Amino acid sequence: MKLILLGCGTVNLSLLEILLERRLDLSARHGFRPKIVAAVDSRGAAVSPNGLDIEELIRVKKSKGSVAQTGSSGRVGMNALDVISTVDADIVVEAIPTNLKTGEPSLSYVKRAMETGKHVVTANKGPLALTADLLPGLANRKELFFRFSGAVGGGTPILDLAARCSLGDRIVGFQGVFNGTTNYILSELEAGLTFEAALKAAKERGYTETDPLIDIRGLDSASKLVILSNAVFDTRMKLENVKVKGIQGVTRARVAHAATRGRVIRLIASGGNAPAVAPMEIPRESPLAVNSAMNVVTFELEHSGSITISGKGAGGRETAGALLRDILTIHAKLGGFNASRDETAPRVATVV
Numbered sequence: 543m544k545l546i547l548l549g550c551g552t553v554n555l556s557l558l559e560i561l562l563e564r565r566l567d568l569s570a571r572h573g574f575r576p577k578i579v580a581a582v583d584s585r586g587a588a589v590s591p592n593g594l595d596i597e598e599l600i601r602v603k604k605s606k607g608s609v610a611q612t613g614s615s616g617r618v619g620m621n622a623l624d625v626i627s628t629v630d631a632d633i634v635v636e637a638i639p640t641n642l643k644t645g646e647p648s649l650s651y652v653k654r655a656m657e658t659g660k661h662v663v664t665a666n667k668g669p670l671a672l673t674a675d676l677l678p679g680l681a682n683r684k685e686l687f688f689r690f691s692g693a694v695g696g697g698t699p700i701l702d703l704a705a706r707c708s709l710g711d712r713i714v715g716f717q718g719v720f721n722g723t724t725n726y727i728l729s730e731l732e733a734g735l736t737f738e739a740a741l742k743a744a745k746e747r748g749y750t751e752t753d754p755l756i757d758i759r760g761l762d763s764a765s766k767l768v769i770l771s772n773a774v775f776d777t778r779m780k781l782e783n784v785k786v787k788g789i790q791g792v793t794r795a796r797v798a799h800a801a802t803r804g805r806v807i808r809l810i811a812s813g814g815n816a817p818a819v820a821p822m823e824i825p826r827e828s829p830l831a832v833n834s835a836m837n838v839v840t841f842e843l844e845h846s847g848s849i850t851i852s853g854k855g856a857g858g859r860e861t862a863g864a865l866l867r868d869i870l871t872i873h874a875k876l877g878g879f880n881a882s883r884d885e886t887a888p889r890v891a892t893v894v
């Protein structure tokens with residue numbers, strides 16, 4: 543199976559490392575023998591129709607800063623649109639920075655990938671949260687797979703669980719914590735830090751988006767709420783439809799006051815009739831009261847009641863695991879080895 547990687551940062555470099563480490567296992571258990579036919583970063587590309595040497599690709603990216611420096615395969619200045627348009631591949635794996643204003647350039651890359659007949663796996667929230675069903679619709683028309691389980695919850699399979707729950711029952715609502723940065727800050731406020739010190743600590747740990755306001759003002763949570771809502775309720779929601787309030791007004795004193803009543807403050811995303819993101823006081827023993835950079839979601843099912851899943855919401859290896867999960871699902875659906883393992887996964891991941 544031929545893959546094009548867009549972006550060679552934290553997530554896609556982790557994916558390359560996992561592909562290298564698990565090469566034998568992936569081949570034996572899944573019949574999956576990927577060829578990376580191109581990899582692109584902000585400065586250029588590496589292209590080889592017979593498959594790039596993954597070890598060399600990782601080494602060059604880490605030591606020289608760009609995949610474009612990869613021996614005879616390197617193409618300085620070659621951009622993602624050129625690569626997608628000219629290189630033959632089965633799946634485009636997209637992990638470039640999120641843009642929550644326009645979705646670009648990722649939006650154009652995903653569209654071009656589909657227009658040229660390639661399946662797409664992405665970890666990028668922006669294009670999905672801003673354009674409702676545009677991309678799933680395009681994938682459907684082109685009869686392509688489009689999967690994005692890494693876009694919500696990092697490696698925690700929130701969208702996959704939602705899809706399973708929706709098969710035999712109906713999800714009528716959900717509440718969750720979808721942003722590790724703000725959860726970490728709120729947890730640190732509980733421990734006595736000021737907001738500024740907690741934000742600084744979150745930045746030092748690499749939890750924040752490039753622009754931390756995207757986390758703090760609740761936009762990152764809201765974008766995940768949109769993606770999950772559209773998957774669960776089959777709606778056409780966009781980021782602009784969510785009522786969003788961030789944690790910028792939450793003080794150490796307010797957190798301490800809540801603690802005296804056995805309560806904690808968490809940035810809760812609520813999906814249902816009135817989609818909203820807002821800091822809420824919840825009981826310390828609530829399943830939603832996760833600590834540090836964890837994510838959690840509780841689905842309310844019509845017949846089965848509440849089902850909760852929690853786990854790490856971000857991280858290179860974790861999110862790369864979600865990309866690999868999506869890639870293997872497509873591989874299986876296309877008739878790969880062990881194709882019977884996931885008979886329920888639909889072609890387009892509006893419900894993943």
Ligand SMILES: NC(=O)c1ccc[n+]([C@@H]2O[C@H](COP(=O)([O-])OP(=O)(O)OC[C@H]3O[C@@H](n4cnc5c(N)ncnc54)[C@H](OP(=O)(O)O)[C@@H]3O)[C@@H](O)[C@H]2O)c1
Binds near residue numbers: 549554639
């Ligand atoms: N990191 C996580 O824990 C996590 C979790 C869930 C979802 N995600 C999502 O996954 C995506 C990638 O995250 P990341 O942490 O891997 O980001 P990152 O470390 O900043 O890496 C981004 C990569 O994209 C490349 N890039 C930037 N603009 C490009 C362009 N126009 N064309 C081609 N490549 C371009 C960068 O090139 P250079 O190397 O040359 O700068 C870099 O290699 C984001 O959308 C993020 O929201 C990340």
